[in-house]
Amino acid sequence: MTNSPLTESRGARWALLTVGIVFLALFLLLPLVAVFAEALGQGLGTYLDAIAEPDALAAIRLTLLVAAISVPLNVVFGIAAAWSITKFDFPGKSLVISLIDLPFSVSPVVAGLIYVLLFGAQGWWGEWLAAHDVQIIFAVPGIVLATIFVTFPFVARELIPLMAEQGRDDEEAALSLGASGWQTFRRVTLPNIRWGLLYGVLLCNARAMGEFGAVSVVSGHIRGKTNTMPLHVEILYNEYNFAAAFAVASLLALLALVTLVLKSVLEWRYDYQGKGNGH
Amino acid sequence: MSIRLDRISKRFGDFAALRDVSLEARPGEFLALLGPSGSGKTTLLRIMAGLEFPDAGTVSFDDQDVTGLKVADRGVGFVFQHYALFKHMTIADNIAFGLSVRKRRNRPPRAEIAARVRELLELVQLDGLGGRYPAQLSGGQRQRVALARALAVDPKLLLLDEPFGALDAKVRKDLRRWLRALHDRMGLTSIFVTHDQEEALELADRVVVMDHGVIEQVALPKEVYEEPASAFVFDFVGASNRVPVTVADGRVTFGGRVIDAPVAEIGADGPAELFFRPHDSVLAAGGEAGALEATVTLVRPRDGRLHVEAEMAGDDRPIELLAPADALVAPGRAITFRPTRARLFRPR
Numbered sequence: 001m002t003n004s005p006l007t008e009s010r011g012a013r014w015a016l017l018t019v020g021i022v023f024l025a026l027f028l029l030l031p032l033v034a035v036f037a038e039a040l041g042q043g044l045g046t047y048l049d050a051i052a053e054p055d056a057l058a059a060i061r062l063t064l065l066v067a068a069i070s071v072p073l074n075v076v077f078g079i080a081a082a083w084s085i086t087k088f089d090f091p092g093k094s095l096v097i098s099l100i101d102l103p104f105s106v107s108p109v110v111a112g113l114i115y116v117l118l119f120g121a122q123g124w125w126g127e128w129l130a131a132h133d134v135q136i137i138f139a140v141p142g143i144v145l146a147t148i149f150v151t152f153p154f155v156a157r158e159l160i161p162l163m164a165e166q167g168r169d170d171e172e173a174a175l176s177l178g179a180s181g182w183q184t185f186r187r188v189t190l191p192n193i194r195w196g197l198l199y200g201v202l203l204c205n206a207r208a209m210g211e212f213g214a215v216s217v218v219s220g221h222i223r224g225k226t227n228t229m230p231l232h233v234e235i236l237y238n239e240y241n242f243a244a245a246f247a248v249a250s251l252l253a254l255l256a257l258v259t260l261v262l263k264s265v266l267e268w269r270y271d272y273q274g275k276g277n278g279h
Numbered sequence: 280m281s282i283r284l285d286r287i288s289k290r291f292g293d294f295a296a297l298r299d300v301s302l303e304a305r306p307g308e309f310l311a312l313l314g315p316s317g318s319g320k321t322t323l324l325r326i327m328a329g330l331e332f333p334d335a336g337t338v339s340f341d342d343q344d345v346t347g348l349k350v351a352d353r354g355v356g357f358v359f360q361h362y363a364l365f366k367h368m369t370i371a372d373n374i375a376f377g378l379s380v381r382k383r384r385n386r387p388p389r390a391e392i393a394a395r396v397r398e399l400l401e402l403v404q405l406d407g408l409g410g411r412y413p414a415q416l417s418g419g420q421r422q423r424v425a426l427a428r429a430l431a432v433d434p435k436l437l438l439l440d441e442p443f444g445a446l447d448a449k450v451r452k453d454l455r456r457w458l459r460a461l462h463d464r465m466g467l468t469s470i471f472v473t474h475d476q477e478e479a480l481e482l483a484d485r486v487v488v489m490d491h492g493v494i495e496q497v498a499l500p501k502e503v504y505e506e507p508a509s510a511f512v513f514d515f516v517g518a519s520n521r522v523p524v525t526v527a528d529g530r531v532t533f534g535g536r537v538i539d540a541p542v543a544e545i546g547a548d549g550p551a552e553l554f555f556r557p558h559d560s561v562l563a564a565g566g567e568a569g570a571l572e573a574t575v576t577l578v579r580p581r582d583g584r585l586h587v588e589a590e591m592a593g594d595d596r597p598i599e600l601l602a603p604a605d606a607l608v609a610p611g612r613a614i615t616f617r618p619t620r621a622r623l624f625r626p627r
């Protein structure tokens with residue numbers, strides 16, 4: 001700070017810093033503390049009971065299941081998309097890049113509605129699905145589809161700039177030494193992108209577990225069956241069951257904290273790698 | 280191994296990178312592809328490697344058509360401009376890569392690979408550094424690792440893309456000689472791309488000068504310098520002067536005056552360009568008939584002589600001349616000079 005070319009006076013600097021910290025504390029830290037305070041307000045016993053309650057456990061299980069399906073799929077999609085965009089030239093490339101960003105720019109509710117429109121009882125393919133006894137909307141497949149849609153950009157967006165910067169030289173070198181496409185990917189490309197990939201997976205996972213809007217539209221809110229954790233929290237809250245609502249919410253908050261810590265560790269690692277200080 | 284390119288053409292969108300290029304390299308030859316950026320030299324090298332495929336034309340190795348073969352199946356060693364070392368692998372693992380990705384039945388046993396790596400490390404004078412990572416090496420060392428990695432798979436053809444481009448001048452010179460010695464010892468056929476004419480003339484058996492997707496000249500270094508085939512080659516290789524002249528009645532004129540131009544063939548009347556090297560000129564006495572006149576702008580001592588830059592009325596390109604150390608030249612003074620050896624080229 002002392003060598004900074006910025007010439008703000010010491011007072012101004014402190015004032016800015018204070019505003020920043022107060023803002024952070026008020027809008028980010030305080031709610032987080034409040035969640036845990038409310039959750040544990042009526043004692044640890046109530047807290048554990050609320051989590052161990054069958055509907056809550058079902059919601060946790062469903063959330064983990066949805067993440068376990070959608071995150072790996074998005075890893076595969078994300079790598080494939082980033083690979084084809086950065087390593088090949090094809091017409092319509094910029095259109096594909098814009099499409100990948102679509103889930104970021106569209107409201108999650110709209111995303112959910114699209115799936116209802118396609119797969120719902122009155123939807124385009126509703127009749128066919130009903131005839132073949134396939135249930136997508138108000139069931140797990142719908143929740144997984146909506147989650148995949150919402151979390152699609154995370155892995156791809158993380159990898160595209162990274163792979164673009166790394167170029168094609170390493171892959172071409174591997175190929176020129178006789179490696180197959182798969183060997184090149186596993187032994188050269190994957191190690192080159194591993195930190196960025198982990199980072200993307202982390203963010204993708206946090207969003208997959210925390211998604212509310214899109215999932216809410218397609219879930220149907222069937223207790224113990226199609227409620228994920230965020231939906232379960234809402235139901236408990238609407239039933240004035242605050243302690244239980246906050247108990248489940250605290251698990252989501254915990255997930256956020258763990259994600260943050262891991263993210264910081266990865267950023268540090270990433271940075272270290274980026275500076276080319278070796279291994 | 281011999282390599283033959285037959286009528287190769289390649290476009291990237293609207294840009295014609297190569298236009299109907301044919302070239303042959305003899306077994307054991309060290310060939311330089313020389314040209315400015317955008318001349319198509321790197322594209323030509325990548326087509327030989329199988330990293331790029333031509334729109335038309337064929338590539339043959341030892342009279343076998345390999346045009347459709349991918350890089351992995353061509354058995355060439357390719358050294359990338361920025362080395363493309365695998366930064367998460369040790370130097371030893373980098374060098375062993377080509378052997379370790381072979382199918383099981385062709386893969387040498389582990390001990391044999393390790394022995395081969397040691398041998399190659401010794402060859403590129405990096406004994407004992409096998410356990411390090413690329414980031415821990417200097418630019419020159421990385422370059423040699425890239426070379427060892429390419430040589431590990433016993434290629435018969437070695438292709439190098441601007442092999443010395445990213446190195447500082449001193450390292451570049453040492454590595455150049457070392458690479459030439461290595462080439463001769465291993466009996467390879469090598470082709471390298473460079474934009475540095477000094478490098479091409481010093482290192483190569485023959486030089487291929489390229490511009491705008493076509494080959495301007497293929498010749499021995501001495502011939503490229505002394506008998507340039509075109510105005511472009513004369514200008515690109517070595518220091519040169521270009522004077523816009525007019526041929527009238529079989530005589531060369533500049534600014535309406537007939538000048539002494541020691542050229543072999545004058546050719547038809549019309550506009551032309553007179554080229555000569557700075558060392559192929561002499562200062563003349565003032566007012567001598569047929570000499571050119573100029574005003575000195577800069578004088579610098581160089582190798583025991585004076586390097587003189589001058590401007591001629593009616594030509595905005597500065598003229599470079601070499602004068603004896605005791606010549607009476609100074610900025611602002613008028614001089615007269617005569618080329619002693621020159622070439623005339625017609626505008627295309």
